[in-house]
Each structure stands twice: as C-alpha cells, then as structure tokens.
Amino acid sequence: AQKVTQAQTEISVVEKEDVTLDCVYETRDTTYYLFWYKQPPSGELVFLIRRNSFDEQNEISGRYSWNFQKSTSSFNFTITASQVVDSAVYFCALSVPYNTDKLIFGTGTRLQVFP
Amino acid sequence: DAGVIQSPRHEVTEMGQEVTLRCKPISGHNSLFWYRQTMMRGLELLIYFNNNVPIDDSGMPEDRFSAKMPNASFSTLKIQPSEPRDSAVYFCASSPGQGRYEQYFGPGTRLTVT
Numbered sequence: 422a423q424k425v426t427q428a429q430t431e432i433s434v435v436e437k438e439d440v441t442l443d444c445v446y447e448t449r450d451t452t453y454y455l456f457w458y459k460q461p462p463s464g465e466l467v468f469l470i471r472r473n474s475f476d477e478q479n480e481i482s483g484r485y486s487w488n489f490q491k492s493t494s495s496f497n498f499t500i501t502a503s504q505v506v507d508s509a510v511y512f513c514a515l516s517v518p519y520n521t522d523k524l525i526f527g528t529g530t531r532l533q534v535f536p
Numbered sequence: 537d538a539g540v541i542q543s544p545r546h547e548v549t550e551m552g553q554e555v556t557l558r559c560k561p562i563s564g565h566n567s568l569f570w571y572r573q574t575m576m577r578g579l580e581l582l583i584y585f586n587n588n589v590p591i592d593d594s595g596m597p598e599d600r601f602s603a604k605m606p607n608a609s610f611s612t613l614k615i616q617p618s619e620p621r622d623s624a625v626y627f628c629a630s631s632p633g634q635g636r637y638e639q640y641f642g643p644g645t646r647l648t649v650t
Contacts, residue, residue, distance in 0.1 A: 454637050454638075456638055458641075464625065464643070464644055464646075465641060465642075465643050465644065466627065466629075466641035467641075468638050468639070468640055468641075471636070471637070471638045512579070516637045518637050521591075521592065522567050522569075522584060522586060522591070522631060522633075522637065523569075523581055523584065523592065524569075524581075524637075524639060526578070526579050528578055529578070529579075
C-alpha cells in the first residue's frame with residue numbers, strides 16, 4: 422500500500438527564516454512520482470514540483486528547494502528566507518502510475534509566516 | 537493558456553435539491569479527477585476518468601453522487617438529493633498523461649447545503 426506522511430501539522434516562522442517541510446512516503450513500487458502542492462488562503466491548489474523515483478538530484482527554484490532521498494523515503498521541501506506570501510498549506514503527494522493515476526496526498530502542513 | 541475551469545464557484549442550496557457542478561479540463565489532458573475537501577476529512581478523491589471513461593469511482597460516497605464525462609472537454613458531478621453533510625469544496629483536476637502525472641486543479645466550487 423502507498424502512504425504519505427506529513428508529520429508537521431503546523432509550522433510558524435518569522436519572515437526571513439528558513440523552513441523545511443517534511444514528507445515521508447511509503448511504496449513498494451520502484452517507479453513512482455512525488456509532488457508538492459501549495460494551497461494558499463484563497464483556496465486553490467497549485468502544483469509546485471514533480472520528481473520521479475529515478476532522479477534523486479535535488480532541485481532549486483528561487484527560494485524553494487527540494488531534497489529527495491530514497492534511502493530515507495523522504496522528499497522534503499525547504500523555503501529559504503520565507504515571506505508572508507509563503508503562508509499556505511503545503512501538500513506532499515505520491516503517484517504510482519503502474520497501478521493507477523491517483524495521487525495519494527499527505528494531510529498537509531500549514532505554514533504561517535509572520536512579518 | 538486557460539487552466540481548469542469550474543462552475544459555479546459558489547453554490548448555496550437547500551437540503552433535498554439537486555446540485556450539478558461543472559468542470560472543463562485543460563485542453564489536451566487525458567485524465568480528469570473530482571475531489572472533495574473538508575476540514576474533517578481533508579482532500580478525498582471521489583472519481584477519476586481516463587480518456588472520458590470512469591476508471592475508479594470507489595471514493596464516491598453513495599448513490600446520491602454521480603459523475604459523467606460526455607466528452608474530453610466537459611465533466612459534471614451531480615448530487616441528488618443533496619444533504620448538509622455534502623457541504624465542502626469540490627475540486628476538479630486534470631492531468632496531461634503521457635508520462636506526466638501531475639494534476640492541475642481548478643479553483644474549486646464551494647458548496648453549502650442548508
């Protein structure tokens with residue numbers, strides 16, 4: 422069975438702090454995809470990144486970076502120099518396309534960035 | 537390019553009424569998903585279609601819920617009769633397929649059943 426765990430339910434930081442959101446996944450399949458989504462207070466779900474199981478290179482996009490480690494089944498998300506606009510709920514998700522097109526979502530981490 | 541379009545954005549209805557939610561996926565995407573989000577249950581997948589064919593409807597709560605995808609550019613989710621516990625935000629998402637499995641979400645429909 423597949424599962425995604427986001428153990429941090431809520432994180433509060435002050436602007437300009439760095440923050441890491443944890444994501445741990447479970448799957449027995451060797452081919453899978455991992456995703457991060459952002460849900461700001463306005464409510465829409467915004468796709469941030471996709472990673473496949475064969476590519477363990479870390480990725481950086483501006484202030485965002487992602488650390489994928491198969492050895493620990495983790496796909497963590499770091500925001501550098503956080504800003505108030507980063508306040509949102511962030512979801513990690515897993516897809517095992519061999520079986521299904523479904524995304525298995527974690528329960529989300531609410532990030533609050535205070536000025 | 538237009539994203540996923542959902543209508544209406546807000547719907548308030550009385551218990552027992554029929555509710556129809558609509559979705560237009562991104563052009564060229566071959567998978568479409570319906571989700572429901574509540575505080576209590578989080579984000580739940582209700583049903584998804586691949587090339588307009590329903591693949592997995594195991595998340596549909598009960599027979600009061602039905603979904604159709606008559607063509608590649610339109611899908612509906614219908615609740616008949618509606619109940620207060622159906623109050624939630626309903627999201628539609630589409631996915632490109634062909635090796636790309638990320639889903640792009642619409643803005644959601646906030647449904648309130650009184």
